[in-house]
Amino acid sequence: MARSRLTPERAAELYEAVLDLLREVGYDALTMDAVAARTRSSKATLYRQWGSKPELVAMSLRNSKPVDISRIDTGSLRGDFHEMVSQADDGQMERDNALMCGLARAVHENEDLLQALRELFIEPEITGLDVLLQRAVARGEISADNPALKYLSHMLVGAFVAHPLISDEPMGQSVLHEYLDAVVLPALGVPAGGD
Amino acid sequence: MARSRLTPERAAELYEAVLDLLREVGYDALTMDAVAARTRSSKATLYRQWGSKPELVAMSLRNSKPVDISRIDTGSLRGDFHEMVSQADDGQMERDNALMCGLARAVHENEDLLQALRELFIEPEITGLDVLLQRAVARGEISADNPALKYLSHMLVGAFVAHPLISDEPMGQSVLHEYLDAVVLPALGVPAGGD
Structure with missing residues (x-):
């Protein structure tokens, strides 16, 4: 109470x-x-x-993500992914990235922080992504046993972490839209181009 | 002198x-x-x-990677990628990951460290990967204008960073071999399975 x-x-x-x-x-x-x-x-x-x-920090991070991924439903996986990026905010992405870099070392050194982040921040995001993927499976867009399904988060996290190390181009929607079409959708076996 | x-x-x-x-x-x-x-x-x-x-730190990191990627040449891109993973060492990967997490915040806050890491550590790795990719293009395995080519590092970095956040399974060769077949090669348009 x-x-x-x-x-x-x-x-x-x-x-x-x-x-x-x-x-x-x-x-x-x-x-x-x-x-x-x-x-x-x-x-x-x-x-x-x-x-x-750790729980306060994890919940603060979760609260900074106002988009509820599982509520996105455009009718195609390609549309859902691009809508997810379109609902994000470039300034927010930069700030998130700074925060995650600040936490990277702490996560490595504090098992309780890792557990709180997983339970309260990472797993809800993955659950949201799974809703989109399961809908795409139900529509027949992707196969339920596609081996890339379990690595969707790896691909998305990679774009965020690697990009600032490699490129002076700021991280933002335009990079992510391109990355979705170049990497994520082909890895999942969704054909390039329109729906 | x-x-x-x-x-x-x-x-x-x-x-x-x-x-x-x-x-x-x-x-x-x-x-x-x-x-x-x-x-x-x-x-x-x-x-x-x-x-x-910053330069001393960047060179120390580079020296910790004894594998010269560009010298790997198995005759196929799939073979080259898997050989690259096979030459790595599981213990080394864990240590590298701890190091990179420790540096993540510092990179964000020290522009000179970012520049030194790019020039002395990241770009040589990317150049090594490019050698493998260009050979694969020359053999006709992948197309020179494949939009995923420029995101190879994003994909690889993603596996390293995301995996420990998501999974209790330790990061190592077995995860990477699976990730290559599930994500990296399909994104590049290299068919699954053997050569």
Whole structure:
């Protein structure tokens, strides 16, 4: 019942403050004290609501992704993927990327953070993608035993991580649309071009 | 001429020490003083030989990859890719991954490190991959204007970065062999199965 005390607006404010602090000081230096001070809330509230720092961080990341992938339904897998990219925001992608880089080392060193991220942030995203894939299987666009299905996240994450290392061209929608057509859809066996 | 003073064995020792320090303290806390102390060399030697900390770090990473990709030549792209994975070492991959996670944030915050990594570590790898791809084009296995060619690194990096986030199965040769057949070769339009 304590969980019901925060309004969605107040929770969104808290999540935003956590991401700001993450960008400023990184995961290791991010303390519940600092979050409480920044948001003028009590540490007791934070712990009651989120349980732990890893869970608070994971939920803040999840909240920063307003697109519910599973609700995208254009009638084709190609259309769904491109719509997913179109609903993203270039500035947001840059900020997300900075955040994920900041967390990469922390994830490697904190097993509890890895577990919280998987459960609260990564798995919901993968579940959303699976909804799109299962619809495409049902429509006969892709085969249910396509070996690339389990690697969809690998392909998408790769674009985000590799691109800034290799290219001066900023990461954004145009790169992702091209990557979908050049790599993701061919790997899944969806023919190039229109639907 | 000062550059000729270090033997390859001594340089390899220095590179190894730099990677150890990176793993222990991270990029920001890695100082040329610490490298000098650890390796019983003078800071003057380090600066004369490598110019700067970003260049020393980039060369240390490059030295940790003993496989010269461009020398792999099995007669088919599928064979070349799988040979590349077979020459890697599972323990080495785990260590590389830990290192790259440690560097992810530093790369985002230090433009000079990004530039050194690109020039001394990433571009030589991409050049090696390009040799394999160009041979495959010459043999008629893939088309020179295949839009997936420029995204090969994105695909490969993706497997390394995404896998530990998603799966408890350790990253290693078996995952990579499967990923090559499920994703990379189909995206390039190389048919599944044997040659």
